[in-house]
Amino acid sequence: MPELPEVETAVRALRAPLIGRTILSAHFPEPPRRMTNLPPELFAERISGEPIRALTRRAKYLIFQLGGQSLIVHLKMSGHLYVVPRERADPMDRWLRVRFPLDDGTELRFSDARRFGRVYLAARPEEVLPPLGPEPLDDSFTPDQFLARLRKRKGVLKALLLDQAFIAGVGNIYADEALHIAALHPLRRAESLSDAEAERLYHAIRQALSEGLARMGASIGWYRQPNGERGEAQHYLRAYRGRGDRRPCPLCGTPICTIRVGQRGTHFCPTCQPPP
DNA sequence: CGGACAACCTGGCGGC
DNA sequence: TGCCGCCAGGTTGTCC
Structure with missing residues (x-):
């Protein structure tokens, strides 16, 4: 993906x-x-x-x-x-x-x-491009900008992170990863976040994407680099789990939960990411 | 705007 | 072993 x-x-x-x-x-x-x-x-x-x-x-x-x-x-x-x-x-x-x-x-x-x-x-x-939000790894993407955009939105965080018009380039894997890093439950609502939680999410998005990029992407399913080699990021995922992957939370050992949010498989740690 | 859902596709996995 | 059915997922479009 x-x-x-x-x-x-x-x-x-x-x-x-x-x-x-x-x-x-x-x-x-x-x-x-x-x-x-x-x-x-x-x-x-x-x-x-x-x-x-x-x-x-x-x-x-x-x-x-x-x-x-x-x-x-x-x-x-x-x-x-x-x-x-x-x-x-x-x-x-x-x-x-x-x-x-x-x-x-x-x-x-x-x-x-x-x-x-x-x-x-x-x-x-x-x-041909649809409306797209800011590039999360650009220098111009700041905590203030993220907070201002977040304050205009309602709804569950998982769906918001997948919205390309809100923030560009985040998909199902890195949305789950960012929420785990930020210790935020995927069903938390955008309008419920404190400023501190929003800033945590900002840094978590950048961290999840930066780490994935440094490891040449996550080869889950079909993805390969142009030279045919796999990426390495799939070995370091905190919350996202592919089929048959039963690894528990790397932080606390609790089994990772899988639910569906907006038609998407969603993975999180019920201990590290307390429900709303 | 938010949410739910169908459609697009097909390989591969789980289940039997 | 073999077959069947369903799941995975990014995006668009529709409907409420």
Whole structure:
């Protein structure tokens, strides 16, 4: 489940092989269903000959700055971007959705088992990006700004952290992690937090995401780095638990509880995160 | 705005 | 061992 740390890890790894390259074309092994915002022929026509000038991230989106337009990719659940030598008859990727041949004999590939991933071409990213909150790891994201935004919102914390318009890049794993670090129950309501608790949550969000990024992301489910290697963050999770993972709370040894909050599997320690 | 829920997808896991 | 059914999850869209 690529979230901010996983997407940022992919962006950093892809810059070296991609910046300065020219995209020759786009090939879709199967007709794209809802994957693109343009018919495949038009998509290929518009991207052919475009240089890759920069690669950045906004929330969970990868943004390739081309000549006069942008390629915007969302990995969703199972999307994977990687670069391989083009002519080598390597084993065909079973879930290959798009191939972008490049001018140096390599190709950028978008693979996606679940078909949730999206690939957009637009003159400007804002044309396809939804409303997004601040980047939690940016210097411009301050405790004061977080507190001011929090005071405008109501509802349970877990749902708030998952709201990309409130804060960008947090997904199910790091939401549970941030709440555990902050010692806040996922069903606590935003309007119930003291200033001190809100500041704890601010630092916890940044800590959870920073640690995940330092460990190259959490390889739970499908996520792999562009070079195919797993991240390491999954070994250090405090509260989030994948299937069959029965590890207790690392702080107090209490079994981790799993509930559903807003249709999402939610994991917390009933001792460290007292219920509202 | 908040909350609930369906839809999109399909591999893989749990259960039998 | 084999088969079935359901779960996982980010986001959008709908409805109340």
